[in-house]
Amino acid sequence: MSQKETYENPDLKKERQNCPFNKEEITNLLDGGKEKTAERKQLENYILSDEQLKDAVPMEYLSHADKYAEELRKACLLMHKLENSPAGQVPTLRALMGAGLGSAVLKxxxxxxxxxxxxxxxxxxxxTIDQQAKWLAKAYNLNIIGTYAQTELGHGxxxxxxxxxxxYDPNTQEFVLESPSLTAYxxxxxSLGKTANYAVVMAQLYTKGKCEGTHPFMVQLRDEETHEPLPGIVIGEIGPKLGMNTNDNGYLGFEKFRIPRDQLLMKHSQVLEDGTYVKPTNSKLSYATMVFVRVVVCQDVTTNLRKAVTIATRYSCVRRQSELKPGDREPQVMDYQAQQNKLLPPLAATFAFQLASDHLWNLYNTANNNIEQGDLELLPDLHGLSCALKALCSSEGANFVEVCRQSCGGHGYMACSNFPRIYGQVTAAETYEGENTVLWLQVARYLVKTRKEQTGGLSVKYLIGEEKGPKTVDTTLEGIVHLYRRTAVGLVDVAIAELEKSGRKGEAPHDAWNHAxxxxxxxxxxxxxLFVVESFVNSLKVGNLSAPVRTVLSQLCELFIIYWLLERSGELFFVRQFIKKRLVTVEFQVRTLLYVKLLAAIRPQAVNLVDSFDLRDEILASPLGCWDGNVYQRLFDEAAKSPLNQSSVHESFHKYLKPLLKSNL
Ligand SMILES: Cc1cc2nc3c(=O)[nH]c(=O)nc-3n(C[C@H](O)[C@H](O)[C@H](O)COP(=O)(O)OP(=O)(O)OC[C@H]3O[C@@H](n4cnc5c(N)ncnc54)[C@H](O)[C@@H]3O)c2cc1C
Incomplete structure (x- = not known):
């Protein structure tokens, strides 16, 4: 355990006794090995022991501007600490930017x-190599700080x-950047609002009177000494948001702002001195960066979900409420089956999402190696898979975080529970890096194309050819995966049938698409x-897990895939031309029984499982989820920090309330 406490809530202590599996084994599995765990712990000690990185006052009580200033102070201090980091610069940066260690300092x-x-x-x-030589060293040394400016007020x-x-102006060999309307801002x-002095800006490239589409430009926004916006640059911050309030999201407009020709980023397409446009050799190449970022989004969502589940699970074992057996002591709320039904699926989901992200990460590395040998074949498939996983992890993750919040009753609504922040971060991932609905439709296009043309990449091979529906209820894991596969194929067929129906009615393809x-x-x-479920099941078949760890992970795997099946039961009816109606009914009866049994089987290990995540209290940042379970004292201590509690009577009483009380209205 990361922290040795003198107090330990007796209920949590009991939960931790006689753990049948080795928690450290799961920690190592999630970290990617024993050495990685040791490295992470060492890094956490290095960063979290620094008094200057702690908050004197909880963030909630600061003004919008003070919050930003305080987080910027800590962010800069962290950069100074990079050099002496025991984990090396790259792993340290990754940890500091992520939802784990980074969020403990920069909430x-x-x-x-x-x-x-x-x-x-x-x-x-x-x-290009030359452009990288010119800018990358400056960027790595933090001589310049940049952002990526694509979205506009009118279009995302x-x-x-x-x-x-x-x-492009061939006379001066410059590009003239312009925001022709308010919606073009x-x-x-x-980081655009106040922090960055440079940006990669996406703009419509015009040369020789022709628009060549959106291209990336390297643009200096502010003076490197004074940080004042350069003439022709209009810049500011967009104001408070649902979460992530110190990311200083900003706005930016251009008034005939000139940049040299060589600030068009020209790895894929170029504009020559005379204004001739040279097309990209292969547009697929830019997919690789997007895949990378989406895998990182999935990993961060998973870390955030782990935090939410840890907080809710520990709290649910400390919290006692109502009566289960008449006359008995109030039970831990975790003993209600209804509570297990809320918390054990998201607990299982943390493993499912991590294993699927790991799988995608390995595919990404294979694809990258292939690219170096000039083979781009895997890229479209990987692109589709990364869109699908990002949309799934973020949308399911946000729903699960909200369930975790609700499972903590009123205390889950406190800002100090940390649920609002966690939710704010996870739901943001539903929108950025490709809005989820839009991603689903892109994925669907790939599926429909594969099914119709009977050709596609590895992840969609199951759509090629026919697969028979199950004839009997198969309760093995393979059996249920088969059901998932059959449902996925069936739903693609239903969508194609819908498209064809609209086509027969004479609808144009774009209308048919919209209507389907x-x-x-x-x-x-x-x-x-299907991808997540297959990754979970297959991961448990390989690797040298001890028998007790394999047992508990297999239970979680089974629980999770049954949970989804039951949640999505309507979809089986959609494809019931492939699966007999009687079979569907039996499926549900058998699966629900099994699901309930699994809830009971996993319940005793819930605290041990979240302990295995090895999330330090500073990362959880919640009195409800602390390792020691000293929930009520910690909630009280948090309340004591409220500025309204610094005096027994607030000055506003004398200004407003007293006159009202005395006014005999
Ligand atoms: C926290 C956060 C950080 C961000 N950071 C950055 C950043 O650093 N740089 C940057 O450039 N941008 C950033 N963005 C912007 C983000 O990328 C966009 O918000 C996102 O791409 C969605 O675009 P939009 O806001 O225009 O939504 P819209 O596209 O207008 O979406 C509105 C609604 O219309 C629906 N819709 C749109 N098109 C279709 C379609 N074809 N079919 C069906 N439905 C459709 C959507 O599903 C959605 O429900 C950030 C956003 C957030 C929330």
Whole structure:
């Protein structure tokens, strides 16, 4: 355990006795090995022992501007600490930008995050070797701080609708950047409001009187000494949001702002001195960066979900409420089956999402090696898979976090429970890096194409050829995976049938597509769930897990895949031409019985399982979820920090309330 406490809530202590599996084995599995766990712990000690990185006053009580200043102070201090980090610079940066260690220090968002997460990857992915030589060292040394400015006030999803223009002037060999309307203003880029002095800006490239589409440009926004916006740059912060309030998301407009020709990032397409446009050799290449970022999003969502589940599970074992058996002591709320039904599926989901993200990460590395040998074949498939997994993890993750919050009753609604922040971060991932609905429809397009043309990548091979529906109820894991696969194929077929029906009615393909959206999204979601389920089941077949760990993970796996099946039961009826109606009924009866049994079997290990996540109290940042379970004392201590408790009577009483009380209305 990361922290040795003198107090330990007796209920939590009991939960931790006689754990049948080795918690450290699960910790190591999640970290990626024993050495990685040791490295992580060492890094956590290094960062979290620094008094200067602690908050004197909880963030909630600071003004919007003070929050930003305080987080920027800590973000800069963290960068100074990089050099002496025991884990090395790259792993340290990754940990500091992520939802684990980084969030313990920078609770409301890191003002430098976009620099590392988007700006540097964009330079690497879009810049030529010369451009990288010019800018990358400066970026790594933090001589410049950048962001990625794509979204505008008027357009986010529809890239072709972006209005910012970059018009080439061959006389001066410059591009002229212009925001022709209010809706052309960049709106949303993180770090843009106050922190960044450079940005990779996406703009419509015009040369020789022709628009060549959106392209990335390297643009200096502020003076490197004074930080004042350069003439022709209009810049500001967009204001408070649901979460991530110190990411200083900003707006940006251009008034005939000139940049040299060589600031078009020209790895894929170029504009020559005379204005001639040279097309990209292969547009698929830019997929690779997006895949990378989406895997990182899935990992961060999973870490956030682990935090929510840990807080809710520990609290549910400390909290006693109502009466289960008349006359008996109030039970731990975790002993209610209804509570287990809320918390054990998200607990299982943390493993499912992590194993699926690991699987995708391995595929990404294989694809990257292939790219180096000039083989791009895996890329479209990987792109589809990363869209599907990102949309699934973020949407399911946000729902699960909200369930965890509700499972803590009123105390879950406290800001100090940390649920509002966790939810704010996870739900944001439903929108950025590709809005989820839009991603589902992209995935659906790939599925429909594969099914119709009977050709596609590895992840969609199951759509090629026919697969028979099950004839009997097969309660093995393989049996249920088969059901998932059959449902996914069936839903793609239903969507295609819908499209064809509209076609026969004479609808244009785009109208038919729009009118089949509900079916298409269901098909894409079923495809994503199949990937997660298969990854979970297959991961447990390999690796040298001890028998007790394999047992508990297998229970979680089974619980999770039955949970989804029951939740999505309507979809089986959609595809019932493939699966007999009687069989569907039996399926549900058998599966529900098994699900309930699994809840009871996993319940005793819930605390041990969340302990295995090895999340330090500083990362959980919640009195409800602390390792020692001293929930009520900690809640009281948090309340004592409220500025309203610094005096027995607030000055506003004398100003407003007393006159009202005395006014005899
Ligand atoms: C926390 C946060 C951080 C961000 N950071 C950045 C950043 O650093 N840089 C940056 O450039 N941007 C950033 N963004 C912007 C983000 O990328 C966009 O918000 C996102 O791409 C969605 O675009 P939009 O806001 O225009 O939504 P819209 O596309 O207008 O979506 C509105 C609704 O329309 C639906 N819709 C849109 N198109 C279709 C379609 N074809 N079919 C069906 N439904 C459709 C959507 O599903 C949604 O329900 C950030 C956003 C957030 C929330």
């Amino acid at each position: 409301e968002g890191n003002p430098l995050a976009l620099h590392y997460v988007m700006f540097i990857p964009a330079l690497m992915g879009q810049g 999803t529809f890239l072709r609708g972006l209005e910012t223009t970059a018009t 960049k709106w949303w880029p993180g 959206a509900v079916y298409l999204i269901k098909a894409a979601q079923a495809h994503a769930r």
